[in-house]
Amino acid sequence: MVQFTNRQVLKWMYWVLIISIVISSHCKVKAQKATIRWDQWGIPHIEAKWTKDLYYGLGWAQMKAHGNVILKLYAKARGKSAEYWGGQENVQSDVKIWRLNIPARSKTWYDLQTTEMKEYINAFVSGMNAYTRKYSHLIHPENEAVLPILNTDLLSHLQLSYHVGVGAFALNQQSTSWENAGSNAWAIGPRKSASGNTMLLIQPHPPWMENHRFFEAHLTDDKTNLYGIMQLGSPSMAMGFNENLGWGMTFNQADSFDLIELELQNGKYKLEGNWTGLEISPASIKIKEGNSFLDSTVQIKKSAYGYLVSEKNGRALALRLSGLDRPFMMQQLMEMGRATNVAGFEKALSKLQLPLQNIILADKKGSIGYVYNGIIPQRPSGNLGQWSQIIPSSRPGALVHSYHSYGELPKIIDPQSGFVANSNNSPWTSTYPPALEEKDYPPYFAFSNFDLRARKSLKMLLSKDRLTFDDLLEFQGSTKSELAEIVLGELIAFAEQSKDQDLKSAAKVLSQWDKKLDPKSKGAILFIEWYLLVSGDSMFTKEFPWANLEGFPDGLTTSAKKKLAQAAKQTKEKYGSLDVTFDSVFKTQLKDKVLGGALGLNEVGCFSAGFYRPGPEHKKFLVGGTAFSSVIEFGSRLRAKGLLSYGNFTEDPPFEPTDQFEILLKRRLRDVYFYPKEIRENTKLKELLITE
Known part of the structure; x- marks a missing residue:
């Protein structure tokens, strides 16, 4: 038998310990994993021990679902789409992006992030790049030049898609055709809830375009159990819920941008009466033409009022965008998602990194809230309509020195009504009876807008003393026209009494109509034709405020009623x-599929609404509207249903997800899988990622 001395044993134990540490360290690196379980709807449930691994998995999942779209979005945000693909439209896009100094600002923003956020950004980008390396054959050849993805790309994309695309939405060339874009969100407190549990409805209505498209995901790590939606190319949950709290957003009128007219002279502009030099710096861009490139230079011109975006005849327009000096939106959104109650959520929201949007929230403890969120300039006078015009630089207040604090913004927390609701209406009408007085706030905060969709929203909420989860499921998909509820009886009575056969036929069709804009509804098209004929005129004998929920208009004008005959003729033709x-x-x-039926119309007071472009043969094609709907109840066990109308993939999916659009047409929602057992039972594809 071999004998060992004490010295030999100690030496042997020492080397065993060293080898064990090395192996353990090596295994620890390789054991840091993100698990992705894709459910039947194409939703990734991403789980990791550490947050950075969670972000790695999220980057991977987004590329799997939308890789080529994201590369195009990032290329555009870099200001290099003309370099990659050429074309005058891309040149114009690149010039705009460089004039606003987005690429350079993104580098500054990245450097200002906390060490923690840099780690998460880097992990998200690493996951995206890892996917493109492994599945390089799925990247379209024309998009290969965009690779690798950079850690500044998502910050450039954030500025372009949110600060410009949402904050300055009205500057979009197509904004007039999207004027009925909007959103709905409700929070129901214990006073209004049949179960005593708080409930939440989230329903944004953005354009269905790539830079406004949502990605639905579920994220779980040691700090987070968060479900919701984010913009493509962003790692930040924009709207969603955890086990204790959830929030939705609707577009508001917070003054998030200005166009200021400047006087120019020899590279100088008038600043409060004095000629001051512009800050001018060149940016080089390349323009692809066939197999060669042209070099061009963009002059970035900055004034104290904002970046110059247009010049003509000794004048210039400067664009001020709220939030360009606040680079921590991703940090704020992460903290909002980790909050467990309204107070904690408000603490995150009070950092005011989001330039605008109403926030509607609810927590498990029974609190609900509404915040008219925005980075709003302090003005000496004037109303929002006046500050929404092109502003002469000489006007007092045109040069913004300071912004309102979070404490000065309109808020409604736990109102007596038991609910808060917003459908892009003003803060003063975001519960009923009203809990805020318009006179208590500066007149440049908000318009006093309240349309038929907002009226429909409040009337549904007030239709019952207490609401159930099933009530919210029914209401969220409603396309019943509030305008039809108000005028149809009078319109039918007028037509029935007429000797005109077309009017009599119209009366018969309208009397059998269910007042809905559902796929098989008959009478909706005739009613819409009538509305389009009367919408530019005075419809009622006396002007009527839609916010008067207790009353009804005095009646239709004779002219409005007579136009039903013209509407009938046009409908038949x-x-x-x-x-x-x-x-x-x-x-x-x-x-490549054209489907019949879609969403209702905001114009006639449908709650779940869309907006359309004209097509051939008098058809109308959906360009935006209800993109995501979710109803959540915060009980002892969270209960939720949801729907991402257009699905979660633009790439060819690795399996065939269940069609969600067909569910939309039925005005229903599908199951949301939140707990491990139901996720496992409905997993269609499991991926185990080893991070490096």
């Missing part, structure tokens, strides 16, 4: 009959 179904006219195109 365009579509062949008066009782044409809604889905035979209103269409939705998803990829």
